[in-house]
Amino acid sequence: MRKPEKLEELLSAAHQVVSRDGIARLTLELVAREAGVSKGAVLYYFSTKNALIGAMLQTYLDWHFIEWQEKLAQEPETPGRALRSLLTVSTCPDEMDQRGGAGMLAAVANDPELLQIIRTRVTEWDALLHKDGIDPTITLLIRLAIDGLKFCDLLGIAPPPQEARSQVIAFLQNLATPETTKTE
């Protein structure tokens, strides 16, 4: 009678609701219906709505970090490793990324305090990036561009076409590669 995967199910259902109906409709009951359980069940797993949203954020952040570290391991050990792997991860958006977006929107809409979870994590990651041996201005530029891309996609505001997107990424990859080690 163990059910840790039920948790995952509910999280996924929540994300589904948000991306189909919008955050305004992220209600405990709709999440329950989407997952095929009762509202009571949702509250059994997440004692409060905020807890649900927090979990959406948390699981996304964990996933994203792991994904990043995996790509990082494959990157040659030259300055800019962390930046290049982060760019690689950002190129291929996953369903998990949508969950992150949904979680962020839900957080903003319900209790901005929840954003604290993201704030501390991103600040940590930013510190890692700045130990990467690349000019801090370039580092910041890359981070901003990635965020901008996520932002456009999230709200559907003039999201760039695939080709333009990959060209920008390529340009940034180049900026994150030190001159002395370039092979191409």
Place this chain on the structure above:
Amino acid sequence: MRKPEKLEELLSAAHQVVSRDGIARLTLELVAREAGVSKGAVLYYFSTKNALIGAMLQTYLDWHFIEWQEKLAQEPETPGRALRSLLTVSTCPDEMDQRGGAGMLAAVANDPELLQIIRTRVTEWDALLHKDGIDPTITLLIRLAIDGLKFCDLLGIAPPPQEARSQVIAFLQNLATPETTKTE
């Protein structure tokens, strides 16, 4: 018994509420209280809550476009004018920018359909940028970086310190200036 400046007052009050209490608390009653009128008064000017949010968006977009065009007029007539002036505008965030952010958040939280207003405008502006004579990849990069900056500021997620910020802007200004016309 004049109307138009009362409208502005209400819009400003709405923005105040959002930035102080969060979008979740953007309620007709709170806006009314903030502006020192009754809820009925708010509904007298904006027949619906969506209309209020729409107006927040609209006034911001109008203001932003005008600001941009003013800076553009001061820019030397070389390729990249539009980009450089846009960057200049984005350097010095105004209270109006916050209203734009508040409006966007409110739109997302209440009725994502409202984002359509932004979508069409930004798409238009993007078209203008691409007639600016600068490599489309650079153009996109600059737009993304600006959006990323707005995004970080809006949610308070690792907003870069002032100095780093102006260095990135300077870097981008440089990218938006054709080689042949550089004077510095």
Place this chain on the structure above:
DNA sequence: ACAAACTGACCGTCTGGACGGTATAAAGCT
């Protein structure tokens, strides 16, 4: 006097969450 500007009481609906109950399975007891 007449319209525009504004009020405040009221209503219907929605939603988070509390709560008491139920089914199921495992553990303990004999």
Place this chain on the structure above:
DNA sequence: AGCTTTATACCGTCCAGACGGTCAGTTTGT
């Protein structure tokens, strides 16, 4: 092996507060 206890997983009902919006009426300017 049979019976009781207990903890887990979940259901369905109910409620109190909040919020958008309506409306009949009142004030204010001209």
